[in-house]
Amino acid sequence: MNSQEPEKIAVIGSGTMGAGIAQVCLLAGYRVTLQDLKDELVQNAASQIAHFLRRMAEKGQLSSPTAETAISRLSVTTDLAEAAQEAGWVIEAVFENMEVKRDLFQRLNKFCPPETNFASNTSGLSISEIGAAGGRPRQTVGLHFFNPVPLMKLVEVVRGSDTAPEVEQAAIALGQKLGKTVVVCGDSPNFIVNRINRPVNLEAQQLLQDGLSSLTIDRALVQGAGFKMGPLMTSDLSGVHIGLTVTENIFKETGDPRFRPVPLVRKLVRAGHLGKKAGKGYYLYPPGAENPVPRQPEIVLPLAETPAKIAIVGENPATEKLKAQLTGGGLPIEEDLNEAGLVLLAPGLDYREFFKHHPAAPGTVYALLDALASVTEAGFVSGQPQNVIGLQNPLPSINDKFYEINLGLETSLETAAKVAALLKRMGCSYAVMPETPAGIVLRVICAMINEAAFALQENLASVSDIDTAMRLGMNYGQGPFQYADQLGLDRVLATLDYLHAETGDPRYRAAVILRQMVRAGKLGQVSGRGFYSYQVS
Ligand SMILES: NC(=O)c1ccc[n+]([C@@H]2O[C@H](COP(=O)([O-])OP(=O)(O)OC[C@H]3O[C@@H](n4cnc5c(N)ncnc54)[C@H](O)[C@@H]3O)[C@@H](O)[C@H]2O)c1
CATH class of the missing domain: 3.40.50.720 (NAD(P)-binding Rossmann-like Domain)
Incomplete structure (x- = not known):
């Protein structure tokens, strides 16, 4: 040369x-x-x-x-x-x-x-x-x-x-x-980005198979997790079949249930529903339509009034934030439960005990703020299942003004509409779904964190390289370890264990490193040590 x-x-x-x-x-x-x-x-x-x-x-x-x-x-x-x-x-x-x-x-x-x-x-x-x-x-x-x-x-x-x-x-x-x-x-199969992003796609696909609207799933992740675009819409652009091939490759290589393809996706690919280019995929693209049409329509709520008096039971950082948002929206907190049209039950509160001591009033809405609790069961024990609903702010560090509204098996749309009216009054956005263990955002983000933790314990790459790769390769607002440290590793682990117990699905088996870090008190920002170190004030 x-x-x-x-x-x-x-x-x-x-x-x-x-x-x-x-x-x-x-x-x-x-x-x-x-x-x-x-x-x-x-x-x-x-x-x-x-x-x-x-x-x-x-x-x-x-x-x-x-x-x-x-x-x-x-x-x-x-x-x-x-x-x-x-x-x-x-x-x-x-x-x-x-x-x-x-x-x-x-x-x-x-x-x-x-x-x-x-x-x-x-x-x-x-x-x-x-x-x-x-x-x-x-x-x-x-x-x-x-x-x-x-x-x-x-x-x-x-x-x-x-x-x-x-x-x-x-x-x-x-x-x-x-x-x-x-x-x-x-x-290791699919390296960093295509591997750690697999659970994001798989969870979104599973939620779609479970009957949620593609638009609800994508919107929740954009508004609640800071994604630039939802995973289902993104997959429609790159091709439903391309995503399936990646999943099948990693599942074949590892045999791990975390990568098991979702049957609905195989069905879509076999029917030629390959994405935007084919005119149909996770969404439908009718000629001339301005926006993609979700395969399953979103839940539409009737109009309702905001309940006049709101009470909060239990103390917790989540309830403190809500109190501030409510009073900021001109809604004073009602102390007398018998007077309240809406009672917010703090995360961790034992709803069986609560309803034992406070029999549910027929005209009152009861909202569970705990994402790891069963709305349907709480409805059953309350004796007023149509009035019991889930209301969660999944990632306050990303967006403290986005809520997921979870409908138990018998929750009425009127109940959901009252809660939605309240959220609008507080200037918050929301997504409504049939009861989904851990909701959309927490479930998807914790599955991604778990995959990143597995990759870390296998020495695939460093903490900072994994976070950088996911931010730049997927345009996510943050890397999985940053999400984990903000959420709290104990909360991530509890969410995975809850999903495992609720669904029996081995794909939610938590990475050992997560359990060890929790046992070692490395909980993330709150304890000053997690995947990164922090100054605790
Ligand atoms: N498209 C993506 O988003 C993307 C992203 C990252 C990595 N990749 C990887 O990059 C590679 C290429 O992907 P692509 O999307 O550009 O595919 P492509 O189909 O657009 O291009 C592949 C090209 O390779 C040529 N080719 C095939 N066999 C050849 C040979 N023996 N000698 C010389 N040329 C040959 C083909 O004629 C074709 O022009 C693949 O391994 C793919 O997995 C693709």
């Missing part, structure tokens, strides 16, 4: 990812040869890259000469040997198929100079297997970019069983030179 020339990178596969990877390599100053099976494919990719770079120049994001220099450094070919020549790195982005990747790396091993490092952009296949197949296990890493590559800030560097430390370091340096935030992880 002429020492004056910039280093060359061979990008193999010129589809969605290959073209994006080539573009960021060109912008970082590398020479790039882009290879694919057909001339027409590489020519199209080259025109698309040139178009994007010139458009960036038009928008003032880079100078015109910079764009033209970058474009001049791109060459395309269908000849693998030509692509391999002089390459410092090969980055592979061909089909997600182990046989195709094995065969490709075996041929590359023959064509590339001995010093060439191999990187695969696989979404979840084993880097160790690719390294062994290609004959350069020490020089092979995963370099997992996210779509669209030029916009997504994250890259996961995946260390195979035999990857040499200097090659891992070189991959980190390459990712950084390409302008990305690099996280490092071990070689």
Whole structure:
């Protein structure tokens, strides 16, 4: 290689990812040869890259000469040997198929100079297997970019069983030179983001199968957990079948019930309900409709008046906050339970004892603030099941003005409407659902935290790399360990144990590390120590 020339990178596969990877390599100053099976494919990719770079120049994001220099450094070919020549790195982005990747790396091993490092952009296949197949296990890493590559800030560097430390370091340096935030992880199915996000999708799918509206599920996660978009709508954009393939891959690899696919999703895929492009998926997209239509309509409440007098039973930080919100909304707290039209029962309060001593009045609404309590059972013991309801603010640190309204088996819509009227008066938003153990937000977030905890105890990656990966790879407001520390690890564990007991489903088995941390008093922000350390005031 002429020492004056910039280093060359061979990008193999010129589809969605290959073209994006080539573009960021060109912008970082590398020479790039882009290879694919057909001339027409590489020519199209080259025109698309040139178009994007010139458009960036038009928008003032880079100078015109910079764009033209970058474009001049791109060459395309269908000849693998030509692509391999002089390459410092090969980055592979061909089909997600182990046989195709094995065969490709075996041929590359023959064509590339001995010093060439191999990187695969696989979404979840084993880097160790690719390294062994290609004959350069020490020089092979995963370099997992996210779509669209030029916009997504994250890259996961995946260390195979035999990857040499200097090659891992070189991959980190390459990712950084390409302008990305690099996280490092071990070689485990689906790496960090696609693994830790699995329970988010699986819980949302399970809730849909349980009869909730896709819109209610997505809205709760956007408003209550700070997600940019709900997981079901996101899956409709990427393809319901793509998500199912990822789940099936990780379930096949691990056999763990945490990754068991949801039968409804298989049914949708078999029926061709593949997402937005197909016109139907988790939502329906009728021609001309402005917004996607949820498969199952949301629960519609009748109009109702806010109960005039509200009482709170039990003391707890959640009730303190509610008191402040109520008085802020001009609603004084009623001390006499017999006078109240709505009685709020604090988390942890024993509702059996309560109703034993305070028989439910027929005209009064009783709202359970505890997400880990059965509204239906409380309704039954009260003798007035139509008047008993669940009302929870799942993640106060993210949004203390979002509530989930849980309807027990016999709760009336009039009862729900009275609670909804109160929330509106307090300036709060809400989602209404049939009784769902732990609600939507807490259930989804705790399942994600549990998966992150399993990944941590397996040494997949560090706490901060896992949080960074989830924030940047999924655009979540926070990483799973940040959510955990805010919620309190004891609450996370209690939620998982409650879900396990209520459903009998082994996918809620809590990671041992969570139980150990709780036993060691590492509860998160409240105790000053959790996954991170805090100053306790
Ligand atoms: N699309 C995504 O969101 C995404 C995100 C991260 C990682 N990935 C991974 O990136 C890889 C590529 O995905 P994509 O979405 O760009 O796919 P794609 O179908 O858009 O492109 C794949 C390209 O590889 C070419 N190809 C196939 N076999 C080849 C071979 N033997 N030699 C040379 N070229 C060959 C195809 O002709 C095609 O142009 C996959 O491993 C995928 O799992 C995809």
